[in-house]
Amino acid sequence: MKIGFVGLGKMGGKMVERLLNHGHEVVVYNLTSKEVDEAVSKGAVAAKDLTDLVGKLDGRKLVWLMVPAGKPVEENIAELVSLLSKDDIIVDGGNSYWRETVERGKKVAEKGIHYIDCGTSGGVWGLQNGYCLMYGGEKGACDFAEPIFKALAPENGYIRCGESGSGHMVKMVHNGIEYGMMQAYAEGFEIMKKSPYDVDLEKISRVWMQGSVVRSWLLELIGNALEGNEELDGIKPYVSDSGEGRWTVQTAIDFDVPAHAITASLFTRFESRENDSYAYKLLSAMRNQFGGHEIKKD
Numbered sequence: 001m002k003i004g005f006v007g008l009g010k011m012g013g014k015m016v017e018r019l020l021n022h023g024h025e026v027v028v029y030n031l032t033s034k035e036v037d038e039a040v041s042k043g044a045v046a047a048k049d050l051t052d053l054v055g056k057l058d059g060r061k062l063v064w065l066m067v068p069a070g071k072p073v074e075e076n077i078a079e080l081v082s083l084l085s086k087d088d089i090i091v092d093g094g095n096s097y098w099r100e101t102v103e104r105g106k107k108v109a110e111k112g113i114h115y116i117d118c119g120t121s122g123g124v125w126g127l128q129n130g131y132c133l134m135y136g137g138e139k140g141a142c143d144f145a146e147p148i149f150k151a152l153a154p155e156n157g158y159i160r161c162g163e164s165g166s167g168h169m170v171k172m173v174h175n176g177i178e179y180g181m182m183q184a185y186a187e188g189f190e191i192m193k194k195s196p197y198d199v200d201l202e203k204i205s206r207v208w209m210q211g212s213v214v215r216s217w218l219l220e221l222i223g224n225a226l227e228g229n230e231e232l233d234g235i236k237p238y239v240s241d242s243g244e245g246r247w248t249v250q251t252a253i254d255f256d257v258p259a260h261a262i263t264a265s266l267f268t269r270f271e272s273r274e275n276d277s278y279a280y281k282l283l284s285a286m287r288n289q290f291g292g293h294e295i296k297k298d
Contacts, residue, residue: 001147002027004053004063005044006076007094008035010292011120012066014127015093015152017042022151027056050076054083061088062145066120069096069243077104077115086112089141091148093118097247098169105137105164114141115164118149119171123290130154134174136166169251176248176262179241181218182286183265186279189222193278202226221289222282236296237280239272239287 002025005016013035016026020043028039029047040046047053054061061084065076073096080090090108092101092115101117108115116137122129131152135142142160149158161170192199205223209215225232245266252259272280287293 001025001062002058003148004029004047004057004061005066006030006050006053006063007066007072008039009066010124011122011126011131013039014124015064015066015120015131016044018127018130019148019151020044024148024151027053029053050079051083054080060144061085062091062148063089064091064093064148066093069094073104077108081108081111081113084111084113087114087141089114089116089145091116091118091135091145092168093120095119095171095175095242095244096168097243098165098172098251101136101168102165114138116141116145117165117167119167119174120152121171121174124292125290126152130157133158134161134167134170135159136161136168136170137164172244172247172251175244176252176259178218179245179248179265179269180261181216182283183261183268183279185218185222185286186282189282190277190279201230218286218290221286225282225285225289232278232281232285234295234297235281235284236298237272237276237278237284238296239269239280239283240293241266241269242293245269 004027006029008016008028008030016028016039019026027045027047028036029050030036036046045056047056063080065073067073067076073092073094077090090113096117105115114137116135118133118135120131120133122131133149133153161167189201192201192204202223205219205226208219245262249259249263249266284295288295
């Protein structure tokens with residue numbers, strides 16, 4: 001299948017490489033040329049702008065956006081709608097707020113174009129392990145795009161969640177849960193760190209991966225972060241948030257759901273920007289491990 005792909009950042013570039021490895025043709029565009037050149041070296045076709053990208057696609061066109069939420073999504077959609085034809089498809093694979101996605105879907109549909117919202121999880125490890133995909137949109141359009149979902153995801157790793165907005169809503173909740181899980185791990189490891197025992201925290205994380213009820217990929221990444229640097233030297237205890245936790249808390253309020261753990265974990269990230277603790281360092285290290293998010297250095 002031949003598709004257009006816009007946005008070759010930390011995840012986008014690896015997604016393109018995975019698609020190429022599965023035999024798909026990919027026409028790529030990025031604001032900076034270095035990433036385009038790298039994708040071309042792996043077999044992609046370069047486009048100088050969106051007009052060029054759409055012009056290099058055949059038949060029913062599918063363009064995947066992997067750009068930051070907000071204005072970048074709006075700008076790309078506005079231009080693509082003027083270039084695409086009836087029944088063509090735009091996929092937003094980033095972390096857009098699901099309520100905004102619903103409104104975008106309505107506007108795109110007025111032009112006869114389909115809009116699929118696809119929550120994408122897997123971080124910088126997706127090339128190797130595959131990306132978990134949660135998407136929403138008109139079923140026929142989703143079925144047409146299924147070969148792309150199948151190539152990007154591991155076996156049984158993709159699902160149509162429902163109509164427009166459902167994919168981004170599910171991914172938002174996924175990330176809200178992630179906030180809570182990370183917070184629980186960080187607090188638990190700080191308790192062990194401050195105990196009177198000389199506990200090897202890296203080895204504890206490895207042991208817990210073997211049959212424990214708290215085993216998870218995040219726990220594996222904690223072990224990676226602690227390997228050779230249990231004190232987390234060089235990492236500032238400053239934990240950023242990229243929006244999904246805030247959206248989850250707001251949605252919980254809208255739906256009258258008492259989301260205590262997720263809300264507390266979000267507020268703790270705010271608190272980290274004013275205080276110092278081992279838990280905050282570990283939270284920052286976890287974000288860097290799975291998503292390549294920037295660590296603030298001491």
